[in-house]
Amino acid sequence: MxxxxxxxxxxxxxxxxxxxxxxxxxxxxxxxxxxxxxxxxxxxxxxxxxxxxxxxxxxxxxxxxxxxxxxxxxxxxxxxxxxxxxxxxxxxxxxLEAMAWPYLRCPAMIVLPMIDARNRRVFAGAWLNEETILPEDAWQTSDLVGSITDLPVRPALILLVGHRPEAFFDANGQPVIPGTIIAPEALSxxxxxxxxxxxxxxxxxxxxxxxxxxxxxxxxxxxxxxxxxxxxx
The missing domain is CATH 3.30.420.40 (ATPase, nucleotide binding domain)
Incomplete structure (x- = not known):
């Protein structure tokens, strides 16, 4: 085809x-x-x-x-x-699915693609083991951090793909959610x-x-x- x-x-x-x-x-x-x-x-x-x-x-x-x-x-x-x-x-x-797609087969890792939507918002969705765990939506960044943190089952790694909102990092530039890693810009x-x-x-x-x-x-x-x-x- x-x-x-x-x-x-x-x-x-x-x-x-x-x-x-x-x-x-x-x-x-x-x-x-x-x-x-x-x-x-x-x-x-x-x-x-x-x-x-x-x-x-x-x-x-x-x-x-x-x-x-x-x-x-x-x-x-x-x-x-x-x-x-x-x-x-x-x-x-x-x-968002296309941004997440290259990483979806990585086991036990949340894939979180984000696009800047301005005014402290992002377009985002989250996937785990090829299944959607957070719906695609326009999220307030602070709400998104809370939703990821409050997931009942959360694997060790969270991959951020695309935009990197300030709410995901502390004053020293370190991720506020343990296990957060960042996809390379060229693959984001x-x-x-x-x-x-x-x-x-x-x-x-x-x-x-x-x-x-x-x-x-x-x-x-x-x-x-x-x-x-x-x-x-």
Whole structure:
């Protein structure tokens, strides 16, 4: 199965081709221009380099957030257009799940991906032994620390992936939760290759996934909506 995936939910954009359980190619673009400018040229470049036409793709996928509201919309609309244009299925993958995915098979370790949501909030969820133990949501960082601390069964290690909120560290920069370790920065961002890997597994189970069902997972209202409602910027 040949999967084309993109991720525009964060500062960097990436597109990837995944073929029968292996990465065929990936392009990662650090944000020098808006994703709306860089995404489709990157897709075209990727297909050209692999000598493929869009009609040869078996399925499409993208990150659905949380993250950049504008970036998420760009990724979803682009993937939907390609899926509708080729008559292929399309599937959305949570950005937080994609951040956690490379570590989920590590036994007895909580994996906690986080994305900065401003105002002492993070988009976060937690996994243990490939099972969700805290739901994906917009968390106050202090509440998240408390929820992790109060888990009835907590393994020795907690891996922080992505953003590192101040609430998780004391005045000396040491973690406030014993056993906390930090994922390397280079392995802490969601990537299209991971989106594609997850998508292939799910599309093999349900190859009829409709692009119509591809929806964003913002987990919060936009800044413009907060201002209109009289909330904090």
């Amino acid at each position: 040949l999967i084309l995936a993109c991720d525009t939910s964060g500062p960097q954009a990436s597109v990837a081709l995944w073929s029968d359980g292996r990465l065929a190619a990936e392009i990662v673009i650090q944000r020098s221009q808006p994703h709306a400018v860089t995404l489709m040229p990157a897709v075209e470049d990727l297909l050209n380099r692999c000598d493929l036409a869009p009609t040869e793709i078996d399925g499409f996928a993208c990150a659905t957030g949380p993250g950049s509201f504008t970036g998420i919309r760009i990724g979803i609309s682009s993937i939907k257009a390609m899926a509708y244009g080729t008559g292929r299925p399309a599937i959305g993958i949570s950005t 961002q969601s990537r299209a290759s991971v989106i594609a890997e997850i998508a292939e597994i799910r599309l093999r189970k349900d190859p009829s996934a409709s692009p119509h069902l591809l929806l964003p997972q913002y987990l919060a209202v936009s800044q413009a909506e907060r201002r209109a409602a009289g909330g904090r910027p």
